[in-house]
Amino acid sequence: MSDIVLIAPPIREFYLTKKRTIPYGLACIAKQLEQAEFSCTIIDALARNKSKIIEYPKKFSHLIPHYGRTDITLFSLFHHYRHFGYSFEHIANLVRQERPFLVGISALFTPYWGQALDTARQVKRFWPSAFIVLGGHHATQFPETCLKCKEIDFVIQGEGEAPMVQLARQLKNQAPGTLPEADDLRQISGIGFKQGNGIVLNPPAWADSPHGLDQNALDKIDWHFYQRNKKAAITIVASRGCPFSCSYCAVSASSNYGKFRIRPVKDVLDEIKLQVRSKQIGFIDFEDENLTLKKSWALELLDGIRQIFKGQDIELRAMNGLFPPSLDTEILTAMKATGFKTLNLSVGSFSATQLKRFRRPDVRQAHDRVLDIAKDLDMDCVSYLLGAAPGQTAATTLNDLLTLATRRTVAGLSIYYPAPGSADYVLCEKQELLPHDFTSMRSTAFPVVDTTSRLEAVTLLRLARILNFLKFCVDQNGVLPKALSADEILDMENSCHGEMDRYEASTLLIRLFLTDAIPRGMDHEGRIYPHPHSINLCKKFIQTLKNITLFGAVQSSSSQGADLIPDSTRIDH
Structure with a gap:
């Protein structure tokens, strides 16, 4: 008891x-x-x-046209709503x-x-x-x-x-x-x-100098459940809060969250050592907002982690995102040596106007510089964008995605939701943009309809998935799948039935999409069907791809870009 x-x-x-x-x-x-x-x-x-499959909430009826049918492709969105x-x-x-x-x-x-x-x-x-x-x-x-x-x-x-x-x-x-x-x-x-x-x-309570876990507290977590490749996957929070004032964030300096506080390096390392004594660790996720913001502190932390895991294979990630201007050759080299294989990079947008609206520091040049260093270090990258925010147009987000098409990185698009406590939440409240219930206040429900329509938001998310599949094709084959003729489209839609391998199905549907700009899904019986979409966004996406060099996501020096049409105009970066 x-x-x-x-x-x-x-x-x-x-x-x-x-x-x-x-x-x-x-x-x-x-x-x-x-x-x-x-x-x-x-x-x-x-x-x-x-997990248990349950019915969609009544407030989610608008999602049924987009999620309501099984889609086996590798660039599908969602289908079943579940109780986890x-x-x-x-x-x-x-x-x-x-x-x-x-x-x-x-x-x-x-x-x-x-x-x-x-x-x-x-x-x-x-x-x-x-x-x-x-x-x-x-x-x-x-x-x-x-x-x-x-x-x-x-x-x-x-x-x-x-x-x-x-x-x-x-x-x-x-x-x-x-x-x-x-x-x-x-x-x-x-x-x-x-x-x-x-x-x-009473006013909210914020710790002056937060600390982590002791052995007693660690023993209360079911580490057998949290595993990756048969080794423990652990979380570390080495700092709390954020000094920036991004309008969409509830943990920023512009919200009512506590100030930015960094734990002593020794305190973090002692916590990791405690974990090492009781389990074999294969993965560490730092859930910090700004893990590398203070360079000397980060380098000391990375050096200490290397000493703890000397000779062991371990992967580190910062899944909340890294601030590109805080990353240079020295710190990225140290991260690589410590076990970082993938960099999660926070960008927001490549539009100067949108960055100003987000009150977000302009990280565009720093982001591209980090990609260059990561390529030399053979580190993969994921670049995070935010779309469908108040005042943000679908064209702006599409341009952001197409910018990432010409970079060696995975496109991580998040559809905006109003985070309570953020400056943008107050803005949405004033402009009467908030959803009518808390359940809908999530990215997967496309909750805010302003200068980007809900159909455009769903289309953009689908295009981000399609873009990443195209990048995968470049990494695997060096070229993109070929478009089809109109006759071939009709023939395939009418004759394609029965179970099909996910990669084979995905390649087929991408070829259809590159031909007529209609995103499609395939159910488990092999039946092809069109997804609701913004045809203008899809056409502009494909037309732009014809005039650029699309790069894969793997940061290997042998990875090459691919043209949609071999003799098209290249835009190299």
Whole structure:
């Protein structure tokens, strides 16, 4: 049995990247609770490999024309909507077995708020004597909305390590169903609670110098689930916050998030050493916003990691993205030597106007310089763009994609969603662009319709996938698939039935697309069908490809670009 149970709830989504769902934040809170002599258990509802196909929410009816049919191609979007993780009843039963006096539930992302609430409801039903506190980004941004739910007794705004300890001390000897004195609760940093018919909210709590995990906290994570190639895949957070003021980001200096704070290098290395003692590590993801922003610190960290894993094969990634101006030959060489094989580069846009609208530093020249260095070091790259934001046209995003077509990098396009707490969220609210419910506030739902229509947004995302498949073809074959004649298109659409290999199907449909600019899908029976699309965007995409040299994504010196038409005009970079 445990005094306190911390829960990472299930989520409902079209996909899940499980190596990014490690409950690192809950483990940080568990560390502080146990150091304060409270026994603590983490229930990670996502630590299971099975998922359940469920119906689309009613608010997602607009997605059915785009996602509603199976597409086996390698550049397909999404299809099934799923419940990832344990059932709410199973979680509640696990809580009842622990018999805690306090249950903390993580609500990190607003579109998954419904699953956090359903978890709270079932926990209250199975174990009504426990107090329930909700924390995370959603609770920080919408504390009053959360507290209006009868199952939620408290919220914590900001970072939860110190507030959870303070709250636990107040509640430890409290009778079930009775709250401490309001004056005592007001002394807890970041806390929100109900008082009579009103709600009391203290300012968010931010740690001055955040630290990581000890062995006790690490042991509470189910590392058997988080594996990559039969080795442990771990997460490290070496810094918190961000000094930049990008309008779309809820962790930026323009939001109400805490300031940028870097952990001491020794503290980070000690945490990694603890992990090495208990498991064989094959992958480390740094979930920092700006891992390499302070060069001397980053070089010291990389040197320390090399000493820890000397002679071992390990891969490092910074999947939240790297700031290109912070990367030079010295630091990239050190990253390569330490185990970075792929660089996730944050760009935003190649449009000066759009970068200004995003309040984003202009990283375009630095991005191209990094690609050149990465090529010499034989490192792969993924370049991240943001599309369909307020005021951003579809033509701007298409030009961004076509710019990446002429670079040796994978195109990573994210469709804009309004992140609560960001400057753009306030803008969307003022312009009445916000979706009408929290569930729709996700990239996969194309939530904002402004200067880019929803059909254009879906088309752009599909074109990004198509572009990356074309880059794959260049890397594999040195040339692009050939277009077809009109007669060949009709013949193939009418005669193509039965199961087909994914690569073969993808190549066939790409050849069709390069001929008439119609993106198509193929179901498991081999039936070909057209996807809804913006024909203007698709035609401009293909026409531009005819006049440039399209490069693959592999940064090998032997990798060559490919022309759609051999004697076309080249644009080399």
